[in-house]
Amino acid sequence: MNNSFAQKIDENIARVADFPQQGIQYKDITTLFQNPELCGEITDTFAEFSRGKVDVVCGIESRGFLFGIMIAQKLNVPFVLIRKQGKLPPPTISQSYDLEYGSATIEVQPQYIHKGMRALIHDDVLATGGTAEASAALIEKCGGIVTQFSFIAELSFLNGREKLNKFTSEIQGLVSY
Numbered sequence: 001m002n003n004s005f006a007q008k009i010d011e012n013i014a015r016v017a018d019f020p021q022q023g024i025q026y027k028d029i030t031t032l033f034q035n036p037e038l039c040g041e042i043t044d045t046f047a048e049f050s051r052g053k054v055d056v057v058c059g060i061e062s063r064g065f066l067f068g069i070m071i072a073q074k075l076n077v078p079f080v081l082i083r084k085q086g087k088l089p090p091p092t093i094s095q096s097y098d099l100e101y102g103s104a105t106i107e108v109q110p111q112y113i114h115k116g117m118r119a120l121i122h123d124d125v126l127a128t129g130g131t132a133e134a135s136a137a138l139i140e141k142c143g144g145i146v147t148q149f150s151f152i153a154e155l156s157f158l159n160g161r162e163k164l165n166k167f168t169s170e171i172q173g174l175v176s177y
């Protein structure tokens with residue numbers, strides 16, 4: 001950890017062994033919400049990164065909604081939900097992607113993404129990058145331009161950034177593991 005802000009965030013993220021599967025160390029970011037002052041600093045840091053650079057914040061279900069909506073409020077831009085299949089009312093546009101085992105589909109309501117809109121894709125954790133990559137492809141299908149990604153934590157040993165560099169080099173991760 002290379003700075004005290006990252007260290008403070010790290011100290012407020014719980015580790016859960018063998019969840020949701022044996023061998024996975026789950027980073028539970030919901031513990032951050034027990035520290036409202038730190039949540040304020042995190043929101044400000046995210047907002048500073050994106051100020052003047054995005055026209056919409058797109059949050060990935062479900063934990064990407066938490067800071068995503070706060071970032072959008074700070075920037076005074078709209079917030080759009082990227083959800084798992086079957087949760088949003090029509091019309092929707094879908095994108096399927098491969099998981100470690102099997103596949104998944106995410107959806108967005110395209111009426112909220114106007115042609116040429118600059119989008120921030122926000123989520124809590126960047127792991128393999130599959131979810132963020134599919135989210136960016138989904139936003140581009142709707143005519144948006146993905147100009148930024150932001151995450152609280154990045155599992156850098158999984159090389160998720162490699163999947164995102166083709167969209168933009170503006171990728172913010174507050175803590176790296």
Ligand SMILES: O=P(O)(O)OC[C@H]1O[C@H](OP(=O)(O)OP(=O)(O)O)[C@H](O)[C@@H]1O
Nearest residue numbers: 061062063123125126127128129130131
């Ligand atoms: O980079 P990837 O390998 O695609 O993994 C990252 C995704 O995994 C987690 O979501 P999860 O599926 O646990 O859903 P949740 O946020 O609804 O709990 C996390 O919130 C990201 O969305």
Ligand SMILES: Nc1ncnc2[nH]cnc12
Nearest residue numbers: 024025026027028125127
């Ligand atoms: N280890 C992990 N902790 C929290 N969220 C994740 N999403 C994918 N891997 C994760």
